């Protein structure tokens with residue numbers, strides 16, 4: 587296993603993303619958030635957008651998983667080879683890309699995308715999967731690490747309120763590559779549970795780095811108690 591992937595074993599990865607139009611949508615802000623989560627113990631960070639990737643890479647000394655979201659429906663996480671090359675060029679050590687079996691906008695298969703990335707860069711590849719079938723196909727395509735990122739978003743799995751533990755169990759049981767649990771991990775107990783189920787690492791976004799959503803959880807509880 588690549589030493590950079592090995593460095594994330596049993597660790598917490600924190601996704602630092604702000605969405606279009608949001609107050610914190612600023613690469614400098616995300617770089618500061620990334621530095622803050624590293625101080626808290628993050629073993630790696632995930633960053634979205636080329637400028638965010640550049641500034642986060644400069645701000646932290648842990649691996650950066652970069653991605654480029656283009657659109658918000660269908661295949662939108664680093665959807666093409668060109669997007670992936672740009673993320674690698676921005677300095678990410680790992681590029682996360684859509685790891686589903688859906689057709690990609692540039693017509694390349696995941697395997698062809700990975701092969702070309704291997705030829706042209708030394709970036710590592712994380713496949714954001716939405717089902718066990720995706721994960722098995724991504725393994726065949728030659729990626730380095732699998733994520734449950736798209737479980738509940740690609741139409742193959744229900745959107746569970748918390749992490750999709752059923753899929754975690756399936757992937758841990760059937761895949762030989764490391765499995766990163768990502769998506770709707772909302773508490774420290776859920777993060778620990780993901781690892782107890784055999785996940786290689788766990789990635790938390792919203793519950794650590796999205797104050798608007800977290801505030802909404804508290805505001806709702808407070809309103810319910812009135």
Ligand SMILES: CC(=O)N[C@H](C=O)[C@@H](O)[C@H](O)[C@H](O)COP(=O)(O)O
Nearest residue numbers: 601735739769770771790791792793
């Ligand atoms: C489905 C999709 O587009 N997921 C994105 C992938 O980068 C992000 O919007 C998520 O915040 C990230 O996966 C972490 O998940 P959560 O925020 O639930 O902890």
